[in-house]
Amino acid sequence: MLYALLMALTLAALAAGWRRHAAQVPLFLLALVVTAWAFASDITDALSISL
Amino acid sequence: MTRLYLAAAAANAWVLLGVLAAAFVAQFVAGEPPCPLCVMQRIAMMLAAIGPCHILIAASRGPLEARDVGIGSGILVLGSLLGAAISVRQVLLHILPGDPGFGAPIMGYHLYTWALIAFACNIGAAGVQLVGLAWLRPEVGGRSPLAAITAGALAVMLVANILSVIAEAGFAWHLPDNPVRYLLFGGG
Numbered sequence: 001m002l003y004a005l006l007m008a009l010t011l012a013a014l015a016a017g018w019r020r021h022a023a024q025v026p027l028f029l030l031a032l033v034v035t036a037w038a039f040a041s042d043i044t045d046a047l048s049i050s051l
Numbered sequence: 052m053t054r055l056y057l058a059a060a061a062a063n064a065w066v067l068l069g070v071l072a073a074a075f076v077a078q079f080v081a082g083e084p085p086c087p088l089c090v091m092q093r094i095a096m097m098l099a100a101i102g103p104c105h106i107l108i109a110a111s112r113g114p115l116e117a118r119d120v121g122i123g124s125g126i127l128v129l130g131s132l133l134g135a136a137i138s139v140r141q142v143l144l145h146i147l148p149g150d151p152g153f154g155a156p157i158m159g160y161h162l163y164t165w166a167l168i169a170f171a172c173n174i175g176a177a178g179v180q181l182v183g184l185a186w187l188r189p190e191v192g193g194r195s196p197l198a199a200i201t202a203g204a205l206a207v208m209l210v211a212n213i214l215s216v217i218a219e220a221g222f223a224w225h226l227p228d229n230p231v232r233y234l235l236f237g238g239g
Contacts, residue, residue, distance in 0.1 A: 003216045011209045
């Protein structure tokens with residue numbers, strides 16, 4: 001569900017961009033930071049190192 | 052010059068959509084559900100694709116200005132840097148001699164290697180677009196359905212990936228490290 005939520009955030013950023021809404025860049029940055037956090041969690045948690 | 056920017060942004064977005072489509076082909080035709088790193092690379096690729104879409108949408112609503120090219124290029128660079136970091140991580144996981152890599156190679160390289168090449172090209176393309184601002188003069192790019200078609204295709208790709216990852220992980224918070232089946236359909 002984490003990745004589905006991240007993609008939903010990305011979709012929201014795209015929709016905001018389509019409407020030329022000021023929320024586009026904040027939504028993009030939020031999705032970017034949370035994806036980076038998910039990646040950092042993946043590489044630092046020895047139990048969840050993926051292939 | 053505006054037309055050149057629009058052509059570059061459209062090519063950029065559609066190359067990214069092509070790589071994402073190839074990942075879907077590998078997923079469903081070759082029967083290889085994506086691992087967490089693969090899914091995160093897809094997310095980074097779709098985040099990066101918002102950049103060229105921003106440029107196309109801005110040009111479809113009025114004169115293309117340097118501000119819009121700057122925002123679009125910035126989005127492209129940030130998404131690509133994150134994606135490149137994830138791709139490098141996956142390349143390094145399989146760099147030892149004798150390691151077959153994850154998934155089947157396509158045209159000699161695994162998907163994460165192709166993703167790394169695409170992310171590096173994105174960063175180079177964004178640099179060229181930013182330097183080209185020296186010659187950009189605001190002019191109307193002309194009304195064309197290109198922005199709507201490209202943004203629509205990216206939206207469809209996002210929805211397809213959301214459905215795919217829900218099918219793969221079920222309602223679990225994380226994906227399995229080495230997924231081989233779709234948990235939503237009772238494969239766990």
